Amino acid sequence: MTFRDEEGDMPKGPTSADVAREAGVSQSTVSYVMSGKRPISPETRRRVQEAIDRLTYEPHAGARALAGHRTSTIAVVVPMKPEAGAQRLMMFVEEIVLAARRRDHDVLLVTADEGPAGLRRVAGRSLCDAVVVMEVGTEDERVAVARSLPLPVVFIGIPGDSTGLDCLDFDFEGAGGLLVAELADLGHRTVDVLGWGPDAVAQGINYVPRFERGARATAAERGVELRWHRPAGEADVRGAVDRALDSGEVPGLVLVTAIPETLRALSDRGRRPGRDADVVGLATDSEAESYGLTAASTQPRDVSRRVMERVFALIDDDTVPGRGPELVPAVLARRGSTRAARPAG
Amino acid sequence: MTFRDEEGDMPKGPTSADVAREAGVSQSTVSYVMSGKRPISPETRRRVQEAIDRLTYEPHAGARALAGHRTSTIAVVVPMKPEAGAQRLMMFVEEIVLAARRRDHDVLLVTADEGPAGLRRVAGRSLCDAVVVMEVGTEDERVAVARSLPLPVVFIGIPGDSTGLDCLDFDFEGAGGLLVAELADLGHRTVDVLGWGPDAVAQGINYVPRFERGARATAAERGVELRWHRPAGEADVRGAVDRALDSGEVPGLVLVTAIPETLRALSDRGRRPGRDADVVGLATDSEAESYGLTAASTQPRDVSRRVMERVFALIDDDTVPGRGPELVPAVLARRGSTRAARPAG
DNA sequence: CTGAAAGCGCTTACAG
DNA sequence: CTGAAAGCGCTTACAG
16 A cells, blocks of 8 residues: 555664664674574673664674674575475475474475576575485486585485485385385285386486385295386376286285376276275375375385485584485385285186 | 594685686675676676686675675575465465576465464564565455565565555456356356355455455356355365256256366266366366366466566565556366357256 | 674666 | 775674
8 A cells, every 4th residue: 555665765674783782882793693503691682682672773784794704594496396295295394494484494495407507606606505406317417516516405315426425315225125015915826016217217216116126026026926017108007007916916016106097097997095005105194094005115105304404414514424215214104094904716 | 424524624615706816806896796786897707707607606695685685595484384275375475485486586485374373474674675475365464564664575465455556367257257258158047156265254354355256247247057066175075066966857966166076976966077077176277188178377486476577576676666566367278078059058 | 791893795876 | 997995794703
């Protein structure tokens, strides 16, 4: 209703000098009250705090960054391609923002398609104190750049060469093993895996080989035969299901992706998970819940939480060297009708 | 492989003073070369640019913000609840980031659950030059705060009282009208609308009443009877479909949400869209495409693009008053088998 | 436990 | 077309 600029000059907002004057102390005391970096008498602290509240003072972020050599900002590099599963992505990001806010930090959003240049930019311009890179590839240019930057970079995902790097991820290898073991326990001698398509493999998505390694190792151990079905594209998901069903037995299926589509394809062929098929998968808790799936649960929030712990450890103590890869354990969650399922064989 | 801090002191990165020395000009000239705010001789410009490149100089964002009174950052307030449709959300956000980057701006990510305090914080700390608030409610505390802030706030969505505000959105009222008209054109005298649940209504999601108003107006105009089915919850989606099908005729359905579930429910009852049912909906282009749906297309990218045009218009000229609501037109996209469908009646 | 002052790295009048 | 200098609003040695 009113003009934004009623008095003709921008409302400037109070500075720490204003607060100092109001509280009858020096500017440095105001600063130390806010940072807690030196002892302040209770009386002084109270007066300063009251002045801050009265003036609704907020420190100027840029001035603080310039003088203090820290921005209180974490940059996060996000792959903005919805194929990656927008929902999972949001869970990662949400927890990153929440963890940052708990430490009174902000989050700068950078898109992955800026590539290595994005890392150089946010570091060069002193836009942040640390950066989180989501979905690092097996071979990823950003890894080399990260090593050369003068600020901490934490990766979600495990690149091929992770020595001296800070990276962590859900334990996809363990997950692959758990899922195959689950079907083996149910009596299956043959397990059909509906895996990632050739595109995911080509992109160097780092968890694909790790999952497959874990599945293979356990299959070998348990004497189970693994049949891989890699849909050529989205359209081939049903085809892969068809192929798995054509053996005639009650199938044991491991799903790593395209879960609703796969379940629909099963249902269209009259197979009820838990009765006519044993279906387990790689899924978030909420996916497992809504599909009644036994799942090796990938919990984005847990991973993000650990990532942010690492980030702040590195910010707080910049002598800490890269701690190398850290894996968030896979947990098998049995749900819904799959639970008591028993195969025919 | 090397320690992050090899020489014992942080690599400081070149400053504009270094560039000035290297190019044999003053610091102010470096600044003016970068900003283009005053004429520079070609020869000087070249020397400075070469020095910048040679030193890989990047300006310190905080120093720039402090001296220049602008941060080159846009804050975006995002509802991090996946119910809102993570995929749509990502499309909005992606385009916001891209538009910001085109103008060499960065994006600060703020979660909606900070509420009005989040707006006060990013403004008070001078963390950004403008803020975009996604999914404003019909009654939303953030609107009043926005009016009082000394920087531009642009809303996605149309709040109840939008006078003097900068807000824009997809034209849901027009979309409601288009969809009902489409079914009327196909000969339907009765249209079943699978609408939002009572929770969405209670939350004050601003586009629900707008859509319903548009649908009702067109229904009255065309002499069509509207039957609303508001699923009580996710579990009731199939129930709503069942109720719509129980009339016995070839139904005309308008879907506003839960599209895959609804289509599955239809298919389970043996109804093929475009033959045994005419189905239209509110959807993004990619949803319409993959479900073969005639859709009033909601194009997040278009909306974001317009939002960012507004944002930069306000940043570039801070005397512009709030322009009030702007609606991005609804477009009806006919796709797949629905196209030639004709009802029995 | 507190203060006076230098300095962080830019931008922008002011001056020529 | 260009330069010298003030100043943006903080933090942090330095001093007491």
